[in-house]
Amino acid sequence: MTGGGECLAIVAAGGSVPVHVAEAARAAGRPVFVIGLDGVADERLRAFPHEMLKWGQLGRARELLAERHVGDLVLIGTVKSRPDFANIKVDLGAVRLLPKVLALLVGGDDSLLRGVVKLIEDMGYRVVGAHEIAPDLVARRGFVVGRRLSAAARADVGVAFHAARAVGGLDIGQAVVSVGRRVVAVEGAEGTDALIERVGVLKASGRVKWTGRSGVLAKCARPNQDLRVDMPTIGPATVEAVARVGLAGIAIEAGRVMIADRPQTVALAEQTDTFIIAEDDRDPVDGG
């Protein structure tokens, strides 16, 4: 942990999580400077010391980090579409960094992220996770929403959580769905929303059968995942989809999966009678 006096830079893409992180830092009395992605970052971030930059203004970003005496840096937020590299205007600082950046871009998603972190650390900044600034982004072991599980739900939590951990260990995906104690869908590159949609299709086609609310989505981090910059996330859209296809609830890995828009996520789960439980490798929660 670094002292509260040094400035925390929040490099912010889209969504409400960067706002939440900025608020948490401010509430802790920590100076904050926001570098937002122009047109993508939430407008509420303008309430904090900030500058909005475009893709390619890496030189300006570097200047800002130096001017503001930044020590720690958080990279947070969602990017819905990749930048159109043909239309990026690069500033002089970006040109200087270009060989390093291009070397990163050829390596694919995972190595890109690792490379960006290394680049920032090589400049002398420390990359910290959003959950280190706002610990309520993750959940402790136990119920987040709900009070107890049916025996069937308890069994599906166990099957899905175990499978999600194992599949993550193979570096495949982060999420699986179990219905009737059987893994029916495993996430690959399609993402969790598409995974849940697929379960809906399996149900509609009769390949997986259940009535009422049954089955569990489990989501875990991979063992080697860099949680500072790449944390598995659930949010209101996850709860909405889980409830819509008729799954009973969601099991997330305690401390290692982010709950975005937590108040809205929790409210929606309560409204739709969808449980959210945080598990770890100890005894199952509500295992009795």
Next chain:
Amino acid sequence: MTGGGECLAIVAAGGSVPVHVAEAARAAGRPVFVIGLDGVADERLRAFPHEMLKWGQLGRARELLAERHVGDLVLIGTVKSRPDFANIKVDLGAVRLLPKVLALLVGGDDSLLRGVVKLIEDMGYRVVGAHEIAPDLVARRGFVVGRRLSAAARADVGVAFHAARAVGGLDIGQAVVSVGRRVVAVEGAEGTDALIERVGVLKASGRVKWTGRSGVLAKCARPNQDLRVDMPTIGPATVEAVARVGLAGIAIEAGRVMIADRPQTVALAEQTDTFIIAEDDRDPVDGG
């Protein structure tokens, strides 16, 4: 192995594989009797001693097995849709078996199959695999179609085969797709055809990027799978889908994955320049 003199019963659902099995048995000089599922079994089976029965005529099936002095029995063929239980007419023998059959039906797919095998064995018959009668239904280690792999294809075969084995070991699915050395799709309950379609969607949406032919579908048996009655299968539709979405080829587990309609499957793979390779846990085929 039992002697060639005893009658082999082929209990046949749909598709060409039961015909191939009947022909292989006849070619080996073995007496055959076909019990076909009426309206589902291939009409070519009428060239063999046979009787076509409806779902529910279990009593008649049992009579036939006794009358024909059956020793070994093969259960083979595809069932596209489950019988409509409300419209099944059960014969007297089926009524007698009903308690056992109902006990099976409540247990889900896997235990159903295990239960059916046990029921047949308890009657004194031996259940044998179609590949024990027609060994060319499975492939030995090596190329089935193709002569050598690019380095990229070799890498994807390794990643996909390893992941398919591991996912099978977790009792999840039988197939995975790797593109660019990364597992991009894992089979759950949706089946292999839907898995390949999903890879096409991932490509069309830009979530997984490649040009030309790249990536590998791997398919393996689960460690505990009863290969006598439930063998993973590829066929012409698999090859067609793999070629259509632009994957480079297919890796199957040697000896434990069935190639249905082998001549047609091989011809289609050759026409579409799709490799098919059979791997086992020894050194990779064409690993140099």
